Amino acid sequence: MSENRRVVVTGIGAITPLGNNVAETWEGMKNGKNGIGPITLFDTEKFKAKLGAEVKGFDPQEYLEINEVLRTDRYAQFAVAAAQQAVEESGVQGSVEPERFGVIFGTGIGGISTFEVEHTKLMERGPRRVSPLFVPMMIGNMAAGMIAIKHDCRNSAIPAVTACASGSNAIGEALRLVRHGYADAVITGGSEAAIVPSAIAGFVNMQALSVSENPDEASLPFDKRRGGFVIGEGAVAFILEEYEHAKARGAKIYGEVCGYGSTCDAYHVTAPHPEARGAAQAMLEAMREAGYTESDVVYVNAHGTGTPMNDVIETEAIKKALGVEKAKESYVSSTKSMTGHMLGGAGAIEALACIFALNEGVIPPTINLNEQDEECDLNCVPNTAVEADITLALSNSLGFGGHNACIAFRKV
Amino acid sequence: MYFDVIAKIVSERTGCDVADVKPESKFADLGIDSLDTVELIMNLEDEIDMEIELDQKIETVDELDKFIQSKQG
Numbered sequence: 001m002s003e004n005r006r007v008v009v010t011g012i013g014a015i016t017p018l019g020n021n022v023a024e025t026w027e028g029m030k031n032g033k034n035g036i037g038p039i040t041l042f043d044t045e046k047f048k049a050k051l052g053a054e055v056k057g058f059d060p061q062e063y064l065e066i067n068e069v070l071r072t073d074r075y076a077q078f079a080v081a082a083a084q085q086a087v088e089e090s091g092v093q094g095s096v097e098p099e100r101f102g103v104i105f106g107t108g109i110g111g112i113s114t115f116e117v118e119h120t121k122l123m124e125r126g127p128r129r130v131s132p133l134f135v136p137m138m139i140g141n142m143a144a145g146m147i148a149i150k151h152d153c154r155n156s157a158i159p160a161v162t163a164c165a166s167g168s169n170a171i172g173e174a175l176r177l178v179r180h181g182y183a184d185a186v187i188t189g190g191s192e193a194a195i196v197p198s199a200i201a202g203f204v205n206m207q208a209l210s211v212s213e214n215p216d217e218a219s220l221p222f223d224k225r226r227g228g229f230v231i232g233e234g235a236v237a238f239i240l241e242e243y244e245h246a247k248a249r250g251a252k253i254y255g256e257v258c259g260y261g262s263t264c265d266a267y268h269v270t271a272p273h274p275e276a277r278g279a280a281q282a283m284l285e286a287m288r289e290a291g292y293t294e295s296d297v298v299y300v301n302a303h304g305t306g307t308p309m310n311d312v313i314e315t316e317a318i319k320k321a322l323g324v325e326k327a328k329e330s331y332v333s334s335t336k337s338m339t340g341h342m343l344g345g346a347g348a349i350e351a352l353a354c355i356f357a358l359n360e361g362v363i364p365p366t367i368n369l370n371e372q373d374e375e376c377d378l379n380c381v382p383n384t385a386v387e388a389d390i391t392l393a394l395s396n397s398l399g400f401g402g403h404n405a406c407i408a409f410r411k412v
Numbered sequence: 413m414y415f416d417v418i419a420k421i422v423s424e425r426t427g428c429d430v431a432d433v434k435p436e437s438k439f440a441d442l443g444i445d446s447l448d449t450v451e452l453i454m455n456l457e458d459e460i461d462m463e464i465e466l467d468q469k470i471e472t473v474d475e476l477d478k479f480i481q482s483k484q485g
Contacts, residue, residue: 066427067443070451132450 003181006243008412009254009355011090013082013189016234016349017053017339021085025236025349026356028338029364030385035339036215036230041195049209051218052195053232053340071133072146073111074193078235078345079143080150083187087151090239092185095249102155102183103144104174105237106166106190108344108399110140110159113196143191143235155183163399164303166190167236167347168407172260174240175407184242190348191235200231206270208307216368219341221304221334222311222376223369229305232340236348243412255355259394259408261285270400272309276317279303279396282404283321286394290408294326296392299357301350303396304334304366305341314396315376331388333381337367347397347405354393354409361389414460414477421455422473435474456480 014021017035018028028035038044039052055078060069063081072080083105087093092101114137121129136142141159148157156177160170167190174188203209210228212218220226246253261282265273272279292298303314311334319327335353342349353364362385369382393409419433426443433442439449453464464483470476 065443067425067448070425071447129454131454132447136447 005179005181007175007178007240007257008243008246009238009257010092010241010246010251011086011239012254012352012355013085013089013237014349014352015055015058015078015081016236016342017055017232020055020058022352025352029335029353030362032365032367032384033338034215034367035232036218039195042197047200048204048211049200050213051210051215051230053230053342054195055234071137073114073137073142075107075111075191076143076146078193078233079105079189079191079237080146082189082191082235082237083147084150086187086237086239090241090251092239092241092251093151096185096245098152098154100155100184101151101153102174102177102186103148103153103157104160104170104177104186104188105144105147106160106170106344106347107140107143108161108163108166108192109194109199110142111138112194112199114138116196116198147187151187153187162403162405163401164341164343164346165397165399165403165405166344168351168395168397168405169262169347169403171238171240171257171347171351171407172262172405175257175260178240178242184245186240187237188240189235189237190345192342192344193233194343195231195233203231210306219306219337220368221302221306221337221366222372222380224371224373226306226308226311228307229336229341232342234342234345234349236345236352238351253412255358256410256412257407258410259286259289261406263404265402265404267402272313272398273402274313276313276320278402278404279314279317279398280320282406283317283394283396286406286408287321290392290410292392297388297390298322298326298330299354299363299388299390299393300330300332301353301393301395302332302334303398304336306334306336310398311373312375314398315378318378327378330379331363331381331386331390332378333364333366335364337369347395350395350397351407351409354395358390358393358409358411361387363388363390414480415473417459418456418473418476421452421459425452433473435472435477437473438471439473440471
């Protein structure tokens, strides 16, 4: 198994704050649509943070039978739905042996809404009222497990749980499975549904969330006015497939996943390393695997959360990885300005942004970027998409725990 | 007789038509597995306002109905 096979994307699915399919999600991004609004999933009266980027109009019964819906947390419902879209579009089902078909699916926390509901029952009505489905609904590997059941994936089926880097780590680990011959196709991506009172309270008290009540002045990556991220939710899924296999069956090929850097700051539980040590190293490794040269025209889909610290440190990481001059001439945008921070789903939707940016030659913007911070002195594509014939797209994801993941994409 | 309320809950949990639930229907055939059974009992407790300690194997709707009646004394 010393192979080094090429790995391509042959299907994508999306349930996001910008739309419940891939086309609406990408059109939204390209057009600078803001997916942020007042939180409707619970009453925020007692909470300082009022805004979220919720998935809207999602009907799980389009993807699951009613009895399955009742035993599936929202995060896993999103994951199963996105995966089904991706599998159907790719046509991969049946062309790959079940034993060669895997799942690597990321989530930051898993079924936190189930946890809250059942814990409330425990407190209010005692242990005998806690659902027997509590554990299977809550655990963070259940999205991967359910996707494997739905699509008969009998290879590795495991989650990536690296906080806000989960989606990117999932894609990277899936890349390695296929590249090194352990599987021929893998369903990958990330999902999150954590817009729940306990999570919002914790993030607010950590001072990580924007407390703005104006959706156009809340998620403000690279802007001087930024004061924290806006929580988002949703899932994006991909079919990663070995290139020759995809070509032989005449599959539609979106692009190549050609590099992965995975590092840890080994420094602090929540704060990034002050010199962006791990983030820069992850970028460099992804670039090396992708065969980066100075002639590449680069787009970086930044982690860009809009917290005061992240955006400055990430600017430093990009400069370290590309060199200051190249960093400044590259395109860098944060689509979290539109999608909010989908946590474990973030790396996945940002991979979607990279793939379409390469395919269409359009860089999605950082919306509401009106007062760019001098400390984030990169080409941050403010407010409107720009056309650019990029040759390499990099997606950064940085997570609590010091996890850094960078994925590199190219056109085929 | 708890048949009607059991049938209603089965229908809500499985999406089947209430009319398709018969006394002799097996829960397994209705798509209700062991995990669902415990949830179904909890739903039932709320509907009939009574604690149900299931201490024997129940396979059909009628068996559950009779079991609850027996516990009611």
